[in-house]
Amino acid sequence: MGKRIHNFNAGPAALPLSVLEEMQSELLDFKGSGMSILEVSHRSKWFDDVINEAIERTRRLLGIGDAFDVLFVQGGASLQFCMIPMNLAMPDRPVDYINTGTWATKAIKEAQIQGKDVRVIASSEDRGFSYIPKEFSPNQDAAYLHFTSNNTIKGTQWARFPNAGEVPLVCDMSSDFMSRPFDVRPFGLIYAGAQKNIGPAGSVMVIIRKDMLARTPGKIPTMLKYTTFAEKNSMYNTPSCVVVYIVSLVLKWLEETIGGLEKMAGINQEKGAIIYDFIDGSSFYRGTADNDSRSLMNVTFRLPSEDLEKKFVADASKEGLGGLKGHRSVGGCRASIYNATGVGAVKALVAFMAEFERKQG
Amino acid sequence: MGKRIHNFNAGPAALPLSVLEEMQSELLDFKGSGMSILEVSHRSKWFDDVINEAIERTRRLLGIGDAFDVLFVQGGASLQFCMIPMNLAMPDRPVDYINTGTWATKAIKEAQIQGKDVRVIASSEDRGFSYIPKEFSPNQDAAYLHFTSNNTIKGTQWARFPNAGEVPLVCDMSSDFMSRPFDVRPFGLIYAGAQKNIGPAGSVMVIIRKDMLARTPGKIPTMLKYTTFAEKNSMYNTPSCVVVYIVSLVLKWLEETIGGLEKMAGINQEKGAIIYDFIDGSSFYRGTADNDSRSLMNVTFRLPSEDLEKKFVADASKEGLGGLKGHRSVGGCRASIYNATGVGAVKALVAFMAEFERKQG
Numbered sequence: 033m034g035k036r037i038h039n040f041n042a043g044p045a046a047l048p049l050s051v052l053e054e055m056q057s058e059l060l061d062f063k064g065s066g067m068s069i070l071e072v073s074h075r076s077k078w079f080d081d082v083i084n085e086a087i088e089r090t091r092r093l094l095g096i097g098d099a100f101d102v103l104f105v106q107g108g109a110s111l112q113f114c115m116i117p118m119n120l121a122m123p124d125r126p127v128d129y130i131n132t133g134t135w136a137t138k139a140i141k142e143a144q145i146q147g148k149d150v151r152v153i154a155s156s157e158d159r160g161f162s163y164i165p166k167e168f169s170p171n172q173d174a175a176y177l178h179f180t181s182n183n184t185i186k187g188t189q190w191a192r193f194p195n196a197g198e199v200p201l202v203c204d205m206s207s208d209f210m211s212r213p214f215d216v217r218p219f220g221l222i223y224a225g226a227q228k229n230i231g232p233a234g235s236v237m238v239i240i241r242k243d244m245l246a247r248t249p250g251k252i253p254t255m256l257k258y259t260t261f262a263e264k265n266s267m268y269n270t271p272s273c274v275v276v277y278i279v280s281l282v283l284k285w286l287e288e289t290i291g292g293l294e295k296m297a298g299i300n301q302e303k304g305a306i307i308y309d310f311i312d313g314s315s316f317y318r319g320t321a322d323n324d325s326r327s328l329m330n331v332t333f334r335l336p337s338e339d340l341e342k343k344f345v346a347d348a349s350k351e352g353l354g355g356l357k358g359h360r361s362v363g364g365c366r367a368s369i370y371n372a373t374g375v376g377a378v379k380a381l382v383a384f385m386a387e388f389e390r391k392q393g
Numbered sequence: 394m395g396k397r398i399h400n401f402n403a404g405p406a407a408l409p410l411s412v413l414e415e416m417q418s419e420l421l422d423f424k425g426s427g428m429s430i431l432e433v434s435h436r437s438k439w440f441d442d443v444i445n446e447a448i449e450r451t452r453r454l455l456g457i458g459d460a461f462d463v464l465f466v467q468g469g470a471s472l473q474f475c476m477i478p479m480n481l482a483m484p485d486r487p488v489d490y491i492n493t494g495t496w497a498t499k500a501i502k503e504a505q506i507q508g509k510d511v512r513v514i515a516s517s518e519d520r521g522f523s524y525i526p527k528e529f530s531p532n533q534d535a536a537y538l539h540f541t542s543n544n545t546i547k548g549t550q551w552a553r554f555p556n557a558g559e560v561p562l563v564c565d566m567s568s569d570f571m572s573r574p575f576d577v578r579p580f581g582l583i584y585a586g587a588q589k590n591i592g593p594a595g596s597v598m599v600i601i602r603k604d605m606l607a608r609t610p611g612k613i614p615t616m617l618k619y620t621t622f623a624e625k626n627s628m629y630n631t632p633s634c635v636v637v638y639i640v641s642l643v644l645k646w647l648e649e650t651i652g653g654l655e656k657m658a659g660i661n662q663e664k665g666a667i668i669y670d671f672i673d674g675s676s677f678y679r680g681t682a683d684n685d686s687r688s689l690m691n692v693t694f695r696l697p698s699e700d701l702e703k704k705f706v707a708d709a710s711k712e713g714l715g716g717l718k719g720h721r722s723v724g725g726c727r728a729s730i731y732n733a734t735g736v737g738a739v740k741a742l743v744a745f746m747a748e749f750e751r752k753q754g
Contacts, residue, residue, distance in 0.1 A: 035422075036427050036428070039427075039428055039432055041428075041433070041434050042434070043631065044431065044433060044435060044634055046428075047431055047432055049421070052429050052431070053421070055420065056421065059417045060410070061396075061397060065715075066396055066398030066400075067398060067400050067407075067715065070408055070413070070593040070639065071402065071406060071407055071593075072405060073403070073404075074405060106468045106469070106472075106633070107467045107472070108631055109630070110616050111467075111616040113616075114614035114615070118614075138615075142615060232431040232432075232634065233631040233632065233633055233634045233635070234632075234634070234636055251506060252506070253472075253474075253479075253506060254471065254474075254499075254503060254506070255469070255472040255474070255475060269469040269470070270405065270469055270586065271594065272467070272594055272595030272596075272633060272636065273594045274594070274595060274635060274639075275633065354428070355434065
């Protein structure tokens with residue numbers, strides 16, 4: 033193989049090399065089955081073991097017990113934006129949302145399309161979604177309170193989650209899921225596209241508190257009901273087996289190689305400190321998010337001009353540092369440093385940034 | 394690696410060995426990117442080339458021009474069961490269905506859940522779905538006529554598709570898509586789960602005639618609109634990149650190694666003749682489908698007793714012939730012989746069947 037780059041993609045994103053090597057080594061013959069994991073039946077013991085291992089590792093990593101179901105659903109977080117109000121809204125109770133950026137805005141829009149009584153109780157739109165709102169009071173009459181834990185495009189992240197009392201939290205955790213431990217008890221539903229921290233694109237993990245399942249109305253399409261997935265261990269129909277398999281390998285790496293979420297959070301803190309300390313000490317690079325709101329997953333920054341930003345991204349790519357262009361909707365630069373992007377990659381990036389600044393000086 | 398078996402799974406199913414080997418060889422570094430195909434951005438030139446190659450090969454293999462869009466949608470054919478009536482039903486025009494088995498029944502149910510005016514214009518339920526209906530007259534006032542081209546569970550297949558005049562055909566082609574050439578012009582929409590003939594589980598290919606897109610109502614969820622997929626080349630949100638990639642490799646094999654759908658159909662005819670001629674000449678094995686309706690993809694048969702069927706499946710497995718158990722809802726035996734299951738595998742199966750019969754005699 034050729035040389036592997038340092039991958040700062042926002043998602044699909046870097047995977048642990050050991051996961052890719054494990055998949056490669058057993059791709060023609062999965063565990064003595066004489067078949068690839070791509071070829072085994074989803075009704076076989078081989079695949080049952082894969083999906084159940086992924087679920088059990090998730091339970092252990094997050095410390096969740098029997099009160100929650102762990103599901104695999106296709107269609108991306110974008111399909112969850114419509115499934116959540118369809119399943120979890122309640123008669124005569126509004127659904128509350130906090131708007132912290134592009135993805136939250138889309139989630140709100142899908143609830144509105146269905147004619148739900150949507151309240152946006154807090155927003156950081158006034159300053160271009162560059163911060164996490166602090167001054168707001170969750171309502172106690174809502175069916176749920178939806179928020180986005182990390183904002184991939186704007187580079188902001190909730191350091192502490194909102195407290196809505198008895199109202200269940202519903203969270204799009206796509207871009208920082210499994211990056212740190214947290215208390216699952218206030219959550220009615222957590223969802224995360226796999227393609228940032230836990231696998232490749234093609235599956236969403238949904239963690240739903242079992243009492244929420246009673247809210248699913250009878251007359252909605254079968255494949256849009258959480259109950260369909262909960263009752264059949266995510267196998268009412270054929271799941272995306274290869275994606276679930278890779279998720280199971282990533283979760284094994286997280287549990288056995290890294291040592292769990294406390295350890296992972298420590299490494300992510302270390303990576304964030306390296307790059308943010310560098311940016312804070314520079315007058316050439318400028319972070320775009322408020323200091324108290326910035327993300328440990330997506331580091332967004334600007335250079336003195338758009339021309340320099342283009343040159344920065346191009347030169348970095350030549351040096352084996354990929355994926356540093358900001359989202360097309362906002363421009364600038366972005367380094368996504370998810371779980372699988374190691375301390376070494378972040379140090380290499382900071383060394384390149386220092387050298388690039390020096391050359392322009 | 395260990396010895397690979399002859400894989401007669403109904404889906405997920407056998408893939409060409411050369412496809413698995415190609416994937417394996419470039420799994421750590423896709424085309425000099427320094428990243429796995431699992432790690433490249435769906436907004437990159439690398440992935441654009443992959444999805445566009447899959448679409449162009451599909452156009453060439455089926456001989457379809459610009460009148461159709463080729464889409465990749467997650468959620469399985471089961472999600473299509475609800476998307477089709479949601480998008481393609483029309484005011485004051487019933488939706489017509491032909492019921493030939495389990496999957497058609499589920500498609501009908503999803504249209505009914507949405508309160509559509511559903512007419513079942515033909516059914517083979519009277520004889521356990523063991524045949525394809527012949528005596529029926531399609532209505533000319535329907536929004537569409539839906540049928541299932543091949544019935545995986547019951548082992549039946551349409552030899553010639555129904556003619557509904559100006560009414561667009563909508564077809565679940567999951568289990569015989571790309572197994573033979575056909576005229577796409579009467580079809581408004583064709584859909585096929587990848588996990589039988591064109592890839593692993595985790596994506597559905599949808600081929601939609603562009604004029605059908607005008608039927609999509611405004612106020613349905615974004616991710617359930619065909620227009621969302623058509624307008625963004627299936628990348629409104631992140632697609633299941635790894636599945637699309639493997640589909641592109643399988644289509645390359647079909648076009649370049651096999652030589653196209655005429656050639657593939659010839660091989661499938663040959664395979665079918667080998668096993669059906671053997672069953673027809675045996676009094677020990679008994680096919681379950683009417684002769685004029687039997688499938689070249691899923692060969693369903695019974696033995697003199699359920700005990701013998703159990704022994705047959707178990708002994709075959711020991712001899713490296715896997716996946717021969719019938720669907721759990723009907724019992725018996727089933728050999729799925731999709732595109733990637735070669736003539737050699739079918740000959741090995743028939744040799745085993747002859748030897749098994751001899752041993753019982």
